[in-house]
Structure formats: C-alpha cells, structure tokens
Amino acid sequence: MMAMSSSATASNAPLTKRQRTSPYPTWFFLPAAIIYGVLFLFPTFSSIYFSLTRWTLFDSTFIGLDNFAQFFREPFLIQGVINTIIFALVTCTLKVVFGLGLAVLLTSDIRMRALLRSIVFFPVLVSAVGVGIAFTAMMHPTRGIINIALDLVGISGPGWLTNPALAIYSVALVEVWRGVGLATVIFIAGIMSIPQDYYEAARIDGASAWERFCYITLPLSRPATVTVIILSFIHGLRNFELVWAMTRGGPGFASDVLASVIYKQYQAGFYGLSTAGNVVLFVLIALMAIPLYIYLNRREGHQ
C-alpha cells in the first residue's frame, strides 16, 4: 500500500517549505555544461586575452593590438584572410548551385534515384585528408588524370595546384565535390516538403518545367537554401583539412587560409599571433552567425 496510509495520522503539520523537486532537474545540464564550459567556452574567452600577448605557453607579455596589427600588415597573413573569404564564397555559391541542380535531378522521376543519392552523398563521409591526397594526385599538372582527360578533348589543363593564382580555387572545387552531397540532401528534404498540389495546379495552368522550377521549387525551398548557405559558408571559413592535405598553403602562401595560418604560427611558436588569427576567424564567423541567430529567432517567433 501507499506509504501515506501507514503514516497518515503521524503528522498533520503543514509542510510549508518547498520540498517538491521538479521531475526535470537542472543538474542534468551540469555534466555537459562542465565539459563544454571548460574545454570550449573557457579557451574561447581566454583567447581574447592571449591574442593580445606575446606568448610562449609558459609566460605571456601583454603587447596590446600588435598581433592584430601584424596580421593586417604582413602580406602573407592578409592573403590568408582574403583566401578564407574567397574559399567560403566560392564553395558556398557552387554548393548552392550544384546542390540545387542535383536535388532537382534526384527528386525527378529517374531510375536508381536512391543509389544516385547515395553516390552523391558518400564523399561527405570520406576522410577529408584522403580526398585531398587523391585529388592532389588527380590534379598533377602533367600526369594527373584530370589534365589527361582534358588533353583528350584538346584542352591543355592548367597546373591546378602549382599555379599560385589557381591553387585556392582548385582546393575549393574539391571541397565542393566533397560537400555538395550534404547540400543536395538538404535541398532534397526541402523540395520533398513542398506539397505536390502546387505542381499539379501549375501543370494544369500550363506551366513548363522551367517555370515550375522558377515559381514553385525555388521560392518554396528557400528555408533549405538559407540553411545551405549558412552551413557551407561557415564550413568554408573554418576549412583546414583539404588545404593542408593538398597544398600546405602553397605554393608559397598562395593558398593559405586562416585555419592553416593558425596552425603554421602555432608550429612556429608564435602562440599569440596564432591566437590572434583564431580571434579574426571568430569575428568573421560571428559576422555571419549573428544575422543567422536573429533570423532563426524571428522564424521561431512566427510559429
């Protein structure tokens, strides 16, 4: 029986103090909060201080904004910032364009749709370093299969990774190859959520396939587009693996991005400078993320 029936008469004193516990205790946040707070938040905040120092891990001297000044004075460091933005813009644009194209193709009525989707998506799950190495071989200026294939159709292929003006774009192309699958499945999810009625109504109204794409698919998959843009832009800004595996930032500093600059400065022992690079990267991403945060909150408010 219930405990109360045995002790029902034992006490009649009002239980005035709050002694009921919520079934959803806030200490459930605690383990996650400790790990996240110590290993992510704390270093992030301390980076703001360390970016203002000359730092050897053992002691740090405050030098004000010198690191940042250096960052925007040294040409090879500025190059890194510019390349980061180029890389993010190029990969983001191409992922949206090809992702949407592939999504339309892979939601149309074709055979082996599921298999094709898997093929397009699988590179997302392959080690970036592995992809980088494989494409470095394929982009070899004379022996690489890409240039050999281009030769066959009479085009003499460029030195994809050896030409300083081209290297960062070549890496960006490989990133598109690797990441377009994720963009595609997000677009596919977006397109699939468009009610079929719209298409049928448009068909009855005599809209062509192209018109249906422009007036239905494109506007109604806007949430997916926004997601892909934000996701691939931030991913592009943070990219390290491919650049490192393919060019090590070379030739020279031609394809350095912020993430590889951070690593190089770290290896060279310029910890303060490296951390300043990290802070620059934070700022770039925050410029992207804060509008996103506002956008998301607004969308939630609408519901």
Place this chain on the structure above:
Amino acid sequence: MIALRRYGLTVIAVFSTVIIFIVPFLFIVLTAIKDRTEAARLDFSWPTNFPVWENFWTVISTRNFMLVTAYINSTLITVGAVTLLVILAAMVGYVRQRRKGWWNGLVDFLVLAGLMMPPAVVPTIWLLQEIGLFATLHGMVFIQVAYNLSFCIILYRAFIATIPRELDEAAIIDGARPLDVFFRVILPLLKPVTVTVIVVQSVTIFNDFVNPLYYLPGNQNVTVQLTLYNFQSQFSTAYNLLFMNILLVTIPPLIVFLFYNRQIVAGMTAGAVKG
C-alpha cells in the same frame, strides 16, 4: 521532340554525375592495388598485376604497425566520446525541451555557438597541458564531446518534442524519480535518434583530423586520419601504399553508410536544418 531532348539532358546529367563522383573512388581503388611503378604513373588504367596483399601488409606493418595502433586509438576515442555524447546530450535536450526557465535562451545560444564557432586552439592546448589532459586519449574524448555536443543536443531536443509529456507524468505517478523517468522511460524511447547520433558522430569523430593533429601529438597516440598525414611524406613515392592507406581508412565509414545511410542522411539534414 521536347520530351526526347529532356530525356537526353537527364541522361547526360546522370551520366556526368556518376563519372564525377565515382571516378575518384575507382582511382583510389585502382591505385591501391597496383605495384609501385604503375601507381607512380598516376593514370587511370587497369593494373597488370595485383599486389593487393603485399600493399596491404606493407601499409599495416609500416612503422611498427602504426596503423593498427591508430585503429585501436581511433576506436577507443570514438566509442568513449559517442557514449558520453549520447547520455549527456540526451539529458540536456530532455530538460531543455521539457522545462521552462530563464536558462533556455542561454542554452540555445551556447548550442548555436558550439555549432558554428571554431575552437580557440592554442589556449585549449595550454589548458589541456595545465590540467594534464594534453596528448592523452581521454583528453581527446572530452574534446570531442565538447565540440560535438551542440549537434547531438539539437537532434535529441527535436526528437524529445515528439514524445508526449503524459508519458513522463504517468511514470511520475507510478513513483518514478527524475533519474528513473529519464533512464527507464525516456532514454529507451530515444532509440531511433540515438542510432542516428551514434552513426553520425562515429563517422565524424573517426574522420576527424584537425583535433588529433593539435591535441594528440606523439606516435603512440596516433589516430587513423593522422596516419595518412604521417605516411604522406613517408610514402611520397609509393602512391600504391598511400592509396591503400586511404582505402583502409575509408572502409569503416563506408560500412556504416551501407547499413545506416537513411539515419545518417536524416540526422545530418535534421541537424543542419534545425541548427
């Protein structure tokens, strides 16, 4: 006529997609099973002999079976981190979804920040050294948990929203204490999303290169992705071995993908969209 042209276009589109996405994989496989001289030509040709086993054995045994050590390390890190992630993220997602409080805005903000912000590397290294976690496997486990929590919390929270609150209440009436409600009623019901979290995070953590590069130096701590990096210089003239290594590193995600491609795709899209 138009129908025929559209059909033609579709065929071309499908065909080029297949070429673009399959050829690099074929290239990796072909190169991995060639001998050294043929591989060095970097061409897309059928091998004349197939030293598959020799390539395999050489790669495995190089540097005192470094790849085997790496597999063990990567597996330990992945299993440890994913286990922690499942429990911790489900707990946060659960309370965040169920309970109203001033902290909800803060939690959402931190989740979003964790999703987008890159870590501050050097300060983290400094911190790890201070607390004795630098270059240790368990340190790496905690790092992976910290960096991947956000994604998992988002998935769990969205799923928990679909579990009726009356179920918690029935359990409470039945005499369940908070831990009972969570571990005996909610957690078992999260199985579908837990499978998704496990597969997506396993692949992510297994494939991670940057974080072990920074936080896990040392040959006995090497992870699978780092072997590629180490061997890149060692095998710079032996493309067959390098590509055999790539192949070996790619196989675990491939297997996971073959069995769980629905969950992976669903999880990654959901995580992306809700983020």
Place this chain on the structure above:
Amino acid sequence: MADLALKSIHKSYGSVEVIKGIDLDIGHGEFVVFVGPSGCGKSTLLRMIAGLEEITSGELYIGEKLCNNMEPRDRGIAMVFQSYALYPHMSVYDNVGFGLKLAKAPKEERDRKIREAARILQMEHLLERRPSQLSGGQRQRVAIGRAIVREPEVFLFDEPLSNLDAALRVDMRMELSKLHQQLGATMIYVTHDQVEAMTLADKIVVLNNGEVQQTGAPIDLYKNPANLFVAGFIGSPKMNLSPVIAGEVSGSRIALGGEGLEQLSYAFDGHRQKPGDRLTLGIRPHALKISETGPVKGKVDLVERLGNETIINFRLGNGEQWLAVVDGDAPIGRGGAVAFSVAESDIMLFDENGENVRCLVSAVDGEI
C-alpha cells in the same frame, strides 16, 4: 480514510488565473465527476490533486494529510490519462508492473498483483503484448490496470473515454461503474461530456471558468440547476431558454410575459420578483407536452421522428428556436402551428444574474 478536501484552491499561470478558489469535500468511496466545457480548468484541478501541477494557493488534504508539497508517488493516488500514456517499449505486463518495480516490490508479489489486475480487467491474454499491438479499448484497460496495481486510495481519470468510439465508450462506462463498486475506492473523473457525468457520478461538480458552479447528485443538478450555466450544460437536448418579463405578481404567483408564451405563470413562495423584472425562463424539451390549449405556442420548423420519440424544432412568436421531445410518433407536420403545455414544477426561472430563483421544487402542480 481517504477523504479529500480542497480548501480555497487557486492556480495561476503567470498572471492568468485559471482556477479561482475552489472548496470541495469528497467523501471516501465517492465517485465524483468534474464536468465543464473545454478549457474551464478541470484537468488543471485534477493535476493539482495528482501533484503534477503546483498549487498556487490553498490547501489540499488527502486523508488527513496536507498534500500541497507532497510528491505524487506519496499521495496514494493513481491516474489514467486521456491518451493512456502506456510505455511503448514495455509489454503490457511490464507496463502494469512498472510502479511496483519502482517501489522494489518482491517479484512474486508483483506477479500476483499484476495477474490479479489482469483478471479483474479480463486482459490476462494480453499480458505479453506491446501497447502498439492493442486496440483502443484494450489500451484503456491496461491504463486502468496500471492504476489498480498501485492500490491507490484515490483514482484520478482525465477524460479516459474520449479517445474511444461511441459504442465502446458506453461499454467502458459501465465497466468503470462496476469497477468502482468492486474496489470501493474514491474516484475522481474529469469529462466534458455531461452524459458521462450523469451516468457515472455519485456527485457531480460543474465547473466553468475555474469556478465551481454547482455540486450535487446528478438528479439534483438536472431538476434544480443553481444557475443558467448549469441549466444549459446538464441535460440533453439542452434546456430551452428565453428572456421573459415578470408581469403581475399576486401572492406567490408571477405572470410571465413574452411573445409565444401566453398566460404562463409561475408559483413560488418567497420569490422577490417585482413586475417588470427581466428574467430568463427555462423549460426542458422533455417537459413540453402537446396540448391544443397550451400556453407555449409556436410554428414547427422541423420534425425528427426517432420512433420512440419525436423531436420537434419550433419557433416561438418572438422568433426563438425551441425544442420539444414528445413520446411516440406525434402527428405533427412542418410549418404548422403547435402548442405545448408544461407542468408548473418543470418551469424554471433565472434572475438577471442567472441564478435560479427557486432553490427548491415547487409543490404547486397543475396544468395551466
């Protein structure tokens, strides 16, 4: 033992007050039904008794104990939810036994109690199944079984039948009644369906807007609703209501005026009405009898013949829609004039505040 007492219970969500001070005594073994329109706070009240919602102010006693801050598990209650809330990942056996397992009851005792509950509810053959393999009615039984094994002092039901189809609902209603007799426990039952309330309850509590409108036995509420709200809510079809003006008052008798309501008068000792007072007249459809000379006159809009009775939709002189339910197959056609008489005891009168002016049934009984 398990009497319940609610003393001035309030509940607010933020600044919105949804329960506005409820006082209620529930005796041991009573079957009490909370009834009221959707959103009136029935569930909130029940959930406060269960301990699933905090009580903003007031006192809740179960047995002798003040329960405001007691955990649900210590209150000696069990609850059956509208959606059943069965644990989808457990068999019926484990669903029913979950509470016992949590209470660390020995295995044999657990088994015995589960099988006993299954026997009472005739679901022994379902024990190995998962909830997803059960029909709605079977799920309902499991949910009740889960409550029974806890051997609670008080059973709480929140609209337990509303997810069932109509036929099953009638069956389950009878079973619940039997279960109540068999177990002798106190039961508190929430519904928005007044038929359920009438058939199940020893005592009905009519709620509206977070306040108790009336408490009493079903037949009292039917015969003597305290106010317009209860009058309109209890009884099916709904009571006919029309505004009238008090006419000449002579002794205990008031003449009532209104188009289509000629020379209707009403006797009640001790009323305080004056000529010219605006009142509301209420007559239940079943109380109207066809009579050529009757005072209630109208034009027939629609006749529904159900065989055993006939439902007549008619329109009073002032255009108001009324219903009459008469026995058998009345020879009435659409569009024709119709007149009804009514026993004086069946006339109800509500004042400007909606309160019933007669709180006891008038002894005067005569055709008008």
